[in-house]
Amino acid sequence: MSRKFNFCAGPAALPEAVLKQARDEMLDWQGKGLSVMEMSHRSDEFVSIANKAEADLRDLLKIPANYKVLFMQGGASSQFAMVPLNLGGKGGTANYINTGIWGKKAIQEAERYMPVHLAGSSAEVNGLSRVPRQFEIQTSTDAAYLHYTSNETIGGLEFDYLPTSDVPLVCDMSSDILSVPTDINQFGLIYAGAQKNIGPAGLTLVIVRDDLLDQAKAEIPTMFSYKVCAENASMYNTPPTFALYLSGLVFDWLKNDVGGLEKMADINQRKAAKLYAAIDANDFYSNPVALENRSIMNVPFRLADASLDKLFLAKADDAGLLNLAGHRSVGGMRASIYNAVPEAAVDALIEFMNDFAKTRG
């Protein structure tokens, strides 16, 4: 067995310690004679796994008591409908900030359920994209909520500040949740697909303030209801138990191996800083994002000579650096350097990039 460095944008690398524990417990969890996958979700054993996962997550993010933690299914794409269906029952307009492909998808789905007001957009300034500044965000007078995407995975565009508004702030935090400490109190609702910084695909995390559970539209499917999910402790029906178990192992790793989100943020900022520095130091590479909005999770970059893209990817693959192709909609390269991507992976990538530029560039 030889593990390689995996820069996949998602489903993404998981901590090796987590995979090893899952492997070791695969046929027999803690001497109980069965796999976690084979447990009733209502068994004492599984409920203890789920409770510990939630407690560790609450601890990591310092989630206040008046917020519910929900483990759902369907990814962020399902949240695109769940948000207007859960928050739109009292009428009003859905306000969205559009900073890229995911924000746009969220808007398109919301438009099917509510009038949507575009409260702000990303823009290009001197060829570099940036998110709108706080003063540029204009919510409508009847805003039910304000939605934004804290980190655009494809564009590599991340908010460097927390937009404020007098209506509930809703955030798609799929690709940067748990990368740095977050002040949950500033939000009405946070959601995130698991497959970047949480665990395997198939689990969706929702953190929602209590007072927002009572404004759903009548036509909401029961399984889309945050309130039903909250009232049933995420077990209205069978949850994706193994994905939840693995996410719990990730939370435990973050808390006890890494030492919490401040430490994780230090590591993430160091990884991102050195990778951007390598890009900036070499004319052969470029990144299209304004300095202050460069994502610390997803680092898109282009080669000066795009005809070398395929060679770059093939050589990187040979060097054990996997999944560096940019999203199919934009091309180029992208290194996703989530929590579980070790600093050694970034160091190896930088060395490879410098070498490639020298020999081929």
Add this chain to the structure above:
Amino acid sequence: MSRKFNFCAGPAALPEAVLKQARDEMLDWQGKGLSVMEMSHRSDEFVSIANKAEADLRDLLKIPANYKVLFMQGGASSQFAMVPLNLGGKGGTANYINTGIWGKKAIQEAERYMPVHLAGSSAEVNGLSRVPRQFEIQTSTDAAYLHYTSNETIGGLEFDYLPTSDVPLVCDMSSDILSVPTDINQFGLIYAGAQKNIGPAGLTLVIVRDDLLDQAKAEIPTMFSYKVCAENASMYNTPPTFALYLSGLVFDWLKNDVGGLEKMADINQRKAAKLYAAIDANDFYSNPVALENRSIMNVPFRLADASLDKLFLAKADDAGLLNLAGHRSVGGMRASIYNAVPEAAVDALIEFMNDFAKTRG
């Protein structure tokens, strides 16, 4: 490590060979240097895994070319809304046969979207429950579809025939899919949560006839649309990749280790027959279902002296026979003997039951 016999109703036992392969490949799938969980769902490697899973399933169930296989999320409980939302766009009435708790839940959700006509119900005859006979099923004149639950997991009540109707037949096959060969051509739509005979919780299988993809209601969430799912080969967004991989291993096991569904059916019928025979042979035990509708997957039974229930469960647990408690809504006992529960488990259970009745009964 010592594996025990697991009679859980779901999430249920998985084939040991599948768990071992998943364990062995956990950190490095086939020398690629990463876990299946860490692969892009659009990578060649994962697409090959997904394609093989679908091909093996099509082969096992002899699924005709005019049926789509969809891998979705949210369990059967999400299907309870998806069925009326996808099939109700042309108006008409949703027809349901109610044979237990799951059928009733399906009806309650459908009523939120369409008028529902009760086309038939289970009944008690001489203290034994049975499903309605074909002649008792009365669909409404404007039926959009006829929905039934082929096996009620909690009641242990299974259809011994395939209801026919001149409208599309929709079946919740969550707890008996793949237990016997099925003539897919008789159905408009079949759905099943994975966590009994398919794989881990978090994946939902849908098999739908092509011509039913164009009658969705306007308000359907994009992620609930069979059509969108079909047009994107179950990858409109990130699917639950690891659950799909494991399900593929189960399909491969069914095909190549077991030898197909005819052989699986023989084993299942033998397991069920000997367990029911043991119940019938001993006055200490009873099963509340008419002979012809006894489930070959879920075998509920009661002790003559219910005050011994807790002792029975504790002793069974000591004997390595896990999860024999009946559903919390009905009490008593239930042995779920899905595909992955080996015949040796049933033999051990029968021996235990006989011994318990002799010494305590």
